Amino acid sequence: MAIQIIGMPLGYGAGVQGAEYGPGKLRTLGLEQAIRWMGFDIYDTGDIETSENGRIKACAFDNRLKHIDVVADANTRLAYRVYESISGGNFPLILGGDHSLGLGSIAGLSKQIKRLGVIWIDAHGDLNTESTTPSGNIHGMSLAASMGLGAERLVNLFDHRKKIEDKNIVLIGTRALDDGEINLLNNSKIKTYNMDVIRKIGIKSVAKRALSYLRGRVDGIHVSFDIDFLDAELVPGTGTPVSGGGSIEEAKILLGAIARSGMMVSMDFAELDPLIDKGDATANVCVDLLSHVFACIKTISKGAAMSG
Numbered sequence: 001m002a003i004q005i006i007g008m009p010l011g012y013g014a015g016v017q018g019a020e021y022g023p024g025k026l027r028t029l030g031l032e033q034a035i036r037w038m039g040f041d042i043y044d045t046g047d048i049e050t051s052e053n054g055r056i057k058a059c060a061f062d063n064r065l066k067h068i069d070v071v072a073d074a075n076t077r078l079a080y081r082v083y084e085s086i087s088g089g090n091f092p093l094i095l096g097g098d099h100s101l102g103l104g105s106i107a108g109l110s111k112q113i114k115r116l117g118v119i120w121i122d123a124h125g126d127l128n129t130e131s132t133t134p135s136g137n138i139h140g141m142s143l144a145a146s147m148g149l150g151a152e153r154l155v156n157l158f159d160h161r162k163k164i165e166d167k168n169i170v171l172i173g174t175r176a177l178d179d180g181e182i183n184l185l186n187n188s189k190i191k192t193y194n195m196d197v198i199r200k201i202g203i204k205s206v207a208k209r210a211l212s213y214l215r216g217r218v219d220g221i222h223v224s225f226d227i228d229f230l231d232a233e234l235v236p237g238t239g240t241p242v243s244g245g246g247s248i249e250e251a252k253i254l255l256g257a258i259a260r261s262g263m264m265v266s267m268d269f270a271e272l273d274p275l276i277d278k279g280d281a282t283a284n285v286c287v288d289l290l291s292h293v294f295a296c297i298k299t300i301s302k303g304a305a306m307s308g
C-alpha cells in the first residue's frame with residue numbers, strides 16, 4: 001500500500017475564500033516527510049484543478065447552491081483521481097479544502113468499494129439539501145448528496161447512482177445541526193454519536209461501538225474528518241468553528257482506533273483555513289493528527305509483516 005496525497009484547494013463550497021490554501025499549508029509544514037519517515041511509501045500527486053476558468057462569471061449565481069459549477073467540476077475531477085488511486089491499491093489522503101470534497105472522494109471510492117462505510121467526523125451534519133440549506137453553501141450538503149438526496153448535479157456527480165447507503169454511515173461529534181438536518185437524520189439509518197453522547201460514554205466507547213457496528217457490514221471505511229470536530233478554541237483556523245467540541249486527545253483516540261481497526265482505506269482532511277489561523281496553530285494541529293493516524297496504521301502493517 002502506498003499513500004497518495006491528493007490536494008483539493010477549493011474554498012467555494014464554504015462560500016468564502018481561505019480553505020483553498022489548506023493543502024499548500026500542510027505541504028509547507030512537512031506533512032509528506034513526516035509520514036515518509038515512518039516507513040511508508042507516500043507520494044504527492046499534486047492538486048486537483050479547481051479554478052473557475054472564467055465560467056462562473058457567465059452563469060447565474062444560485063443562492064441555494066453557491067458556486068455549484070466550480071464545486072461540481074472540481075469534485076468530478078477529484079472523484080476520478082480518487083477512483084484511480086483506490087483501484088490502483090493505494091490509500092488516498094485528500095487534503096482540503098472545504099468539506100464539499102467529501103462529494104468527490106466518496107463518489108470515487110464507492111465506484112471501487114461496493115459496500116463503502118463512511119465515518120463522518122464533524123461538528124455539523126453536512127446533511128442539508130438545496131431546499132433546507134440556510135446558507136446555500138455546498139460544503140453543508142456533501143453527506144446528503146452522497147446519500148442520493150438533493151440537487152441532481154451533486155447526487156449524480158461522477159456517475160449516475162447513489163454513492164452510499166445511510167445504514168453504512170456513522171456521524172460523530174455533531175453539535176450544530178440545522179432543522180432540516182435533524183429531520184433528515186430522524187428519517188435515516190445513520191448511526192449518530194453526537195457530542196452529548198461522547199460526553200456521556202466517552203470517546204473510546206464511541207470508537208469501539210462505531211467500529212463494531214461497521215465491521216462485517218462494509219468492505220472498507222472512509223474517514224471524512226472536518227477539523228471543526230475539535231473545540232472552537234483549538235481550531236481558530238477553520239471557517240465555522242463550534243464550541244463544546246472534542247479535545248486533541250479525543251480526536252487522537254477516535255482516529256487512532258479507526259486507523260488500527262484494519263478497515264480504514266482512505267481519508268479526507270477538511271476545512272483548514274490558513275488565512276484566519278493564529279500563526280500556524282490550527283495547521284500544526286492538523287499535521288499532529290495526521291501523523292498520529294499514520295503512526296497507528298503503521299502499527300498494524302508492522303504486525304502483519306511480523307506474522308507473515
Ligand SMILES: [Mn+2]
Nearest residue numbers: 099122126226
Ligand atoms: Mn463538514
